[in-house]
Amino acid sequence: MKIVVVHNYYQQAGGEESVFKNETDLLESKGHQVIRYTISNELINDLNPLEIFVKTIWNHTVYSELKELISKEKPDLVHFHNTFPLISPAAYYAAKSESVATVQTLHNYRLFCPVATFLRDGQVCEDCIHKLFPYPSVIHSCYRNSKLASFLASLMIFVHKILGTWNKQIDLFLALTEFSKQKAIEGGLPANKIFIKPNFSTTHHNHSNKNGSFALYVGRLANEKGIQTMIDAWNKLTYQNGYQFPLKIVGDGPLEELVKESVEKNKNIQWLGRKNKTEVLELMKNAYCFIFPSIWYETFGMTIIEGFSTGLPVICTDLGAAASLVEDGVTGKKFKSGDSDDLADKVHWVLENPAIIEGMKTNCRSAFLENYSEDLNYELLMEAYVELIRKRGEKLREIVY
Numbered sequence: 001m002k003i004v005v006v007h008n009y010y011q012q013a014g015g016e017e018s019v020f021k022n023e024t025d026l027l028e029s030k031g032h033q034v035i036r037y038t039i040s041n042e043l044i045n046d047l048n049p050l051e052i053f054v055k056t057i058w059n060h061t062v063y064s065e066l067k068e069l070i071s072k073e074k075p076d077l078v079h080f081h082n083t084f085p086l087i088s089p090a091a092y093y094a095a096k097s098e099s100v101a102t103v104q105t106l107h108n109y110r111l112f113c114p115v116a117t118f119l120r121d122g123q124v125c126e127d128c129i130h131k132l133f134p135y136p137s138v139i140h141s142c143y144r145n146s147k148l149a150s151f152l153a154s155l156m157i158f159v160h161k162i163l164g165t166w167n168k169q170i171d172l173f174l175a176l177t178e179f180s181k182q183k184a185i186e187g188g189l190p191a192n193k194i195f196i197k198p199n200f201s202t203t204h205h206n207h208s209n210k211n212g213s214f215a216l217y218v219g220r221l222a223n224e225k226g227i228q229t230m231i232d233a234w235n236k237l238t239y240q241n242g243y244q245f246p247l248k249i250v251g252d253g254p255l256e257e258l259v260k261e262s263v264e265k266n267k268n269i270q271w272l273g274r275k276n277k278t279e280v281l282e283l284m285k286n287a288y289c290f291i292f293p294s295i296w297y298e299t300f301g302m303t304i305i306e307g308f309s310t311g312l313p314v315i316c317t318d319l320g321a322a323a324s325l326v327e328d329g330v331t332g333k334k335f336k337s338g339d340s341d342d343l344a345d346k347v348h349w350v351l352e353n354p355a356i357i358e359g360m361k362t363n364c365r366s367a368f369l370e371n372y373s374e375d376l377n378y379e380l381l382m383e384a385y386v387e388l389i390r391k392r393g394e395k396l397r398e399i400v401y
Contacts, residue, residue, distance in 0.1 A: 001027075001032045001033070001075075001076045001077070001385065002032070002033040002035070002073060002074070002075040002076055003027060003032055003033070003034050003035070003075055003076060003077055003078070003079055003385075004035045004036075004037060004066075004069065004070060004073065004075045004077075004078045004079070004095075004100075005020070005023070005024050005027075005034055005035070005036050005037070005078075005079045005080075005081070006037045006038070006066070006078060006079070006080045006081065006083065006087060006091055007020045007036070007037075007038050007080075007081040007082055007087075008038070008039050008040075008041065008081075008082045008083055008084060008085070008086055008087040009038060009039065009040040009041060009042075009082075010041055010082070011040075011041045011042060011044070012220070012253070014220060015107075015199075015300070015302045016081060016082055016107045016108075018302060019081070019105070019107070019199050019302070020081045020082075022199075022200065022201075022202055023079075023381070024036060025202075026200075026202075026374055026377070026378055026381075027381075030378060035069070035073055035075065037065075037066055037069060039062070039086045039087050041085070041086060043086060044085075044086070049148075052085065052152070053152055055085065055086055055088055056084070056085040056086075056088060056152055056153070056156050057088065057155065057156055057159055058088055058089070058090045059086060059087060059088040059090050059091075060090065062086070062087050062088060062090055062091055062094070063090040063091070063093060063094045064094075066078075066091050066094040066095065067094040067097055067098060070094065070095060070098040070100055071098055075100060076100075076101070076385075076389060077100060077101040077102065077103060077385060077388065077389065078095040078100050078101070078102050078103070079102075079103040079104075079105070080092070080102065080103065080104045080105070080170075081105050081107060082107060084110055084116075084153075084156075085152075085153075085156070088156075089156070089160045089165045089169070092104075092165060092169035092170060093165075093169060095169075096169050101171050101172075101388050101389055101392045102169065102170050102171050102172070103170075103171065103172045103173075103174060103384070103385070103388065104170045104172070104173050104174070105173075105174040105176075106173055106174065106175050106176065106180055106184055106194075106299060107176075107299060107300075108299055109183065109187070109297065109299070110157075111157065111166055111184075111187060111189070112128065112129045112134075112157070112183075112184075112187035112188070113126075113128050113129065113134070113137070114128065114134055114137040114142055114143045114150055114153035114154045114157060115137060115142040115143045115150075115153070117224055117296045117297070118183075118296060118297045119223075119224050119295065119296040119297075120140055120142055121140075122223060122228075122295060122338070123295075123338075124295075124296065124297065124319070125142075128154075129183075129186060129187050130186075132158060132161060132162075133154060133155075133157075133158040134154045134157055134158070135154065137150045137153070137154050138150045138151045138154055161188075166188070166189060167188075167189070167190060167193075170193070171193065171388055171391075171392060172193055172194075172195060172384060172388045173189055173193055173194045173195070174194075174195055174196075174197045174384060175194050175195070175196050175197075175299075176196070176197070176198050176199055176299050176300040176321060177196065177198065177299070177300060177321035177324050177325070178196060178321075178324065179297070179320060179321040179323075179324055180297075180299045180300075180321045181194050181196055183297065195383075195384045195387075197377070197380045197381060197384060198300065198305075198371065198372060198377070198380075199300050199302055199305065199372070199377075200305070200372045200373060200374055200376070200377035201302070201305050201306045201308075201309050201368070201372055202374060212286055212287045212288035212289075213245075213246070213288060214245065214246040214247065214248050214286075214287055214288060215245065215246070215247045215248070215287065215288060215289050215290070215291050215315075215347065216247075216248050216250070216283055216284060216287040216289075216290050216291065216307075216312075217230060217247065217248070217249045217250065217251070217290070217291045217292075217293070218250040218251060218275075218280055218283075218284075218290075218303045219250075219251050219303055220251055220252070220253040221249075221251050221252055221253035221254065221255040221256055221258075221259055222253045222254055222255060223254075223255065223295075224294060224295060224296040225253075225293065225294050225295075226293030226294045226295045226317060226337070226338070227255050227258065227259065227293070228255075228258065229293045229295065229338055229339070229340050229343060230247070230291055230293040230340075230343065231258070231259070231262045231266075231269065232340035233293075233340040233341075233343035233344040233347065234247050234262075234266060234268060234269055234344075235262075235265075235266055236340060236341065236344040237268070237344050237347060237348070238348075244267075244268050245268060245288075245347070245351060246268050246269070246270055247268060247269050247270065247291070248270045248272055248283065248287070249269065249270065249271045249272065250272050250273070250274070250275050250280060250283065251273075251274060252273060252274045259271045280306070281306070281310060284306065284307050284310040284312050285310045285312075287307075287312055288350070288357070289312065289313050289314065289315055289332070289347075289350050289357070290303070290304070290307040290312050290313065290314045290315070290332075291314075291315050291343075292304055292314055292315065292316040292317060292322060292326075293317055293343065294317050294319070294320065294322060294337075295317065295319065295337050295338050296319075296320065297319065297320035297321065298319075298320045298321055298322035299320075299321050300321055300322065300325075301316075301321075301322035301325050304316065304322060304325045304326065305325065305368060305371075305372040307364070308331065308364040308365065308367050308368035308372065309365070309368045309372075310365075311361040311362065311364050311365040312361070312364060313331060313332045313333075313350070313357055313360040313361060313364055314326050314331065314332035314333075314364075315332055315333050315334075315335060315343065315346050315347065315350065316332055316333070316334050316335075317334070317335065317336075317337040317338075318334040318335065318336055318337055319337035327363075327367075329356075330360065330363050331360055331363050331364045331367050332360065332364075333346045333349060333350060334346075
């Protein structure tokens with residue numbers, strides 16, 4: 001196949017960037033021709049507020065460039081990852097104007113929630129999911145703590161709901177889990193257009209240390225990631241016979257100062273800063289368990305399956321799509337979202353049950369190979385692509401005849 005893949009890079013790289021790279025590299029490794037069309041949000045620094053406003057609703061330059069690219073290359077389909085804010089929904093119309101099939105991966109909840117997380121003031125919030133115009137986000141300044149920025153993001157959603165952009169211009173949505181699929185249906189997307197395809201990891205490592213001596217967190221240091229809950233839990237841990245259980249935190253972000261303060265107060269908390277993929281995998285291979293404390297509806301959990309690839313059990317929040325990745329008592333333990341006491345209890349449990357943890361390591365590795373490997377993911381992606389092209393071909397024949 002020849003596939004145009006579209007992605008708007010964030011200013012701070014995260015899981016979506018990893019998925020974009022992994023999928024495009026995988027397609028190329030299987031012999032497909034991949035044409036990347038990307039824009040970076042670094043360009044926002046050179047734009048005034050009015051320009052950002054206009055481009056978020058409809059970026060005419062992107063429309064023209066992408067239409068020309070598709071006309072020239074004549075791809076079998078166009079696969080979108082992120083279009084917010086600079087690529088804009090105009091990109092879908094560019095593809096449709098050239099009669100090309102379109103796919104959108106639902107990496108977050110941007111089509112229903114201006115801040116894309118269903119999170120406000122540290123609590124799950126779904127006030128906007130059924131609103132034609134998501135005005136609660138403006139009232140509460142949800143996006144970037146700004147009423148203006150929140151209004152802009154809300155207006156983008158409103159305009160394209162009115163136009164029917166999501167339902168008319170996108171042929172297929174890829175949801176990462178059943179949970180995120182159900183949220184998309186609740187938000188108004190047609191169920192028959194949503195196909196479940198999880199993310200995958202390119203890592204293939206066996207666990208190298210059966211006596212890991214620390215817990216590990218890897219991710220952005222941000223409120224929605226449950227950093228405060230995790231730190232509070234570690235401050236509540238009690239130890240027997242003087243044994244200490246360190247928490248190693250990897251990542252950076254807006255809560256760096258909070259983490260630094262916790263390190264100064266608690267000798268069992270260590271902050272390692274940002275690490276590259278190789279360094280993270282080495283830490284995973286030598287950890288005892290992985291902590292995933294998010295307090296929002298994660299659409300997936302890339303670090304969970306990367307941990308699984310190394311045989312690393314996970315202590316995971318019971319909230320959102322990420323919770324569906326962890327089977328309680330089999331590949332890890334679940335705790336009540338935002339409850340530091342419950343998280344501390346689960347950490348105590350894993351420390352007191354080393355024999356069960358050993359069995360979990362094998363289960364995690366099996367779960368990775370059976371559900372999140374490259375080969376399986378490629379099969380699912382091809383199944384979605386081929387079915388889309390087949391259905392689209394039938395529809396076109398109906399129109400012609």
